[in-house]
Amino acid sequence: MIISPVPTIIANLPNPHSSSHDSNLRRVIISLLHKNRKNPKHVQSIHCHAIKTRTSQDPFVAFELLRVYCKVNYIDHAIKLFRCTQNPNVYLYTSLIDGFVSFGSYTDAINLFCQMVRKHVLADNYAVTAMLKACVLQRALGSGKEVHGLVLKSGLGLDRSIALKLVELYGKCGVLEDARKMFDGMPERDVVACTVMIGSCFDCGMVEEAIEVFNEMGTRDTVCWTMVIDGLVRNGEFNRGLEVFREMQVKGVEPNEVTFVCVLSACAQLGALELGRWIHAYMRKCGVEVNRFVAGALINMYSRCGDIDEAQALFDGVRVKDVSTYNSMIGGLALHGKSIEAVELFSEMLKERVRPNGITFVGVLNACSHGGLVDLGGEIFESMEMIHGIEPEVEHYGCMVDILGRVGRLEEAFDFIGRMGVEADDKMLCSLLSACKIHKNIGMGEKVAKLLSEHYRIDSGSFIMLSNFYASLGRWSYAAEVREKMEKGGIIKEPGCSSIEVNNAIHEFFSGDLRHPERKRIYKKLEELNYLTKFEGYLPATEVALHDIDDEQKELALAVHSERLAICYGLVSTEAYTTLRVGKNLRICDDCHAMIKLIAKITRRKIVVRDRNRFHHFENGECSCKDYW
Known part of the structure; x- marks a missing residue:
């Protein structure tokens, strides 16, 4: 949020020619507002006093009242105050525009700036920057371009704050060429400017361009490193994000809580449990507070990496839980097929008067889907709009x-x-x-x-x-x-890929993969398992091999599915009875599901497989999904 420098504004405003009494009263009211700026009730009392003493129309007092109301999110009071002010100046407009942005009312902010221009109130750099911030968050490219033109015509000059916001606007709206022009035209491209440009490149999916800007930088701070890690993770470059984190450590740059959240997200996507555990321990060493923000990321990481018990323990240890904390845990329970537990947690959330959002309902409806809870799912869906005032979106209908x-x-x-x-x-x-x-x-x-x-x-x-x-x-x-x-149409089929973490390294396999250095041992173990599972009654479900080929060829195609290769590598490279955790980017097929149940029984291993839809915990010849997935 843009904070206008109050002393400078007061010094620059014209002398109101007030009496000494009025001047002292104004100072007292402004001082009280500063002292009570975090207490909305006290602010309202001070406002009432200002109305009674006829100082509420004083531009200095009105400005401070407006700022304080916006800071405490009393946006309705701020709007009423603004409307009651005669001939509001640019400072009052800027304060309310800032307030709208902080409150998330970006369209209102844009409309108010347009009103200011129509009223011939001359915009300054603060007002323009506030407006551009609203345009960035609303992705209002057209309005942003109009402001850019206004700045050029008015002779305000593209100062650093305006130029940075324009780079961000064009980047967020996918016009990277214009973002680059703004960036290249900046006389001082310091670490902040470079970080904004890097973020713009990542927003447009231009990963290599972002890395190029990053590599050209002389000085890199924690925010910049974090921006690169976050950008790589958001663009699906999870391993590269972790590599940048390692490089950050080598360079001696201290990570902050946002850095750790980004890295934990990469671990969650890769299913890298051991690495995630190490990062959790490293966070403790760095003294990072496990607040609600960090707790949500840890719960998400553990649940997506297959350790739902650790996720539950973390959740139970969070003293003050918000909606994102509940969402992480409900989503994790749903992924692991713990449908009843997810629904019960949703009920607990409501009893604790934590207001659910759209993400909450996606999680709990998924839980109902995985558990076959049809009637309960219908009731929860109906309650979205009728009880909680949340309009269902396509994801909820899909559930x-x-x-x-x-x-x-x-x-x-x-x-x-x-x-x-x-x-x-x-x-x-x-x-x-x-x-x-x-x-x-x-x-x-x-x-x-x-x-x-x-x-x-x-x-x-x-x-x-x-x-x-x-x-x-x-x-x-x-x-x-x-x-x-x-x-x-140039549409390429996403190949089936499975991964397994062994000794803090992620090993990836495609169907019929021959690239792995341990391929001889892997295929020898696969041949052995094919032989042993047939004694347990395994018959290849050739009907799931959906190609116009004979049954023998179908059987061979099924035998080398990527998750089987990953499991075999886990079996030959870990100690006996060690739990194996495998991630797959597609839905597991019926044949592999049946095969893995028998592998878990024969090897006396627990095998956890995360496919596109959910987790499957295989143990003693059974699966946690009860063959319902």
Whole structure:
């Protein structure tokens, strides 16, 4: 938030020619406002006193009142005060614009600046910077460009604060060329300017350009290093983000809590539990306070890395829990199939009067989906708008479609899509198509497939689901058409990839991978397991190998799926009875699911697999999902 320098403003304002009494009263009121600026009730009392003594219209008093109301988020009081002020000056406009930005009312901030211009109140650098901040947060490129033009016409000059905000605006709105022009035109490109430019590059997905600016910098502070780590993680470059963190340590730059949160996010995405544990220990060594912000990141890391018990212990240790803390834990429980526990935690949250948000409902509805809690899921969905005043978004509707589809209520799910207040996305249709395939409802499946094929936006996963549906019916020509459409559209299939962490290093495997230096031992172990599992009754489910090839070739294709290779590497490179934790970027197939249950039984290992949808805890020939996923 932009804080106007009060002494400078007061010194520059014209002399009001007030009496000594009025001048002293003004000083007393302003002094009281400074002392009580964190106590809204006291501020209101001081305001009442100012009205009674007729000093509320004094520009100095009005300015301080407006600033304080905005600081304590009494935005309605600030608006009323502003409207009651005769001929508000630029300082009053700037204070209220700042207040709107802090309150999240970016459109109101932009409209107020436009009103100021229409009233011929001359904008200064503070007002322009406040307006541009609103444009950045609202992604209002058009309004930002108009302000840029106004600055050039008025002769204000592109001072450093304005130039920085313009770089940020153009970067956030995806106009990187204009952001670069602004950056290159700055006479002093210090660490702050470079950090803003780096953030702009990352926002546009221009990872290498961001790294280039970073490498050209002479001085790098903690904020800059953190920006690079965060940008890499946001762009899916998790390993590179961790490498930059290691380099940061080598350079002797001390990380802050935001740095650790970014690094923990990378660990969560990679499933790097041991590294995450080391970072947690390192945070203790650095004396980082485990506040709600940090606790949420730790809970998320442990739950996404497969250690839900440690996540629960951390959650229980947080004294003051906010909505993000509850969201992290509810989401973690849902991922691990602990549906009842997730719903119970949601109930506890409501009893503690913590107000849920949209993310909360995505978590608890996912829990209902994974647990087959259809009626309860419906009740929770209905409560969103009726009780909590939260309008459902496409993700929430998608959860309900998934809940109904999983239990075979396909007609109901299809009708639900038709009644929704939003347009169905491709993920929702894929979920229902998958349910049609599982429940072998060909007629409904074809209806959904038609809708999916006609959808204006469809990604590689949706194309593959469509192709697999036709292949499961033996309609190879339809499946081939879908894949041909993919090729013509330049859409590349996301390859199945599994990873396992061994000795703090992440090892990745693709289907049939031969790149690993331990490949001979891996494939020898795989051959051994194929032999042993057949004695346990394993029969390859060749129907899940959806290609027009013979059964023998299908069996070979299934045998080298990436998660099996990752598990085999874990078995040959860790001590007996060690828990294996594997992450996969796609949904685990039925055949691998059946195979891993038997591998866990034969090797007496606990094997935890995180696929795209959830965690599977395999132990003693069983899975935590009870074959319902």
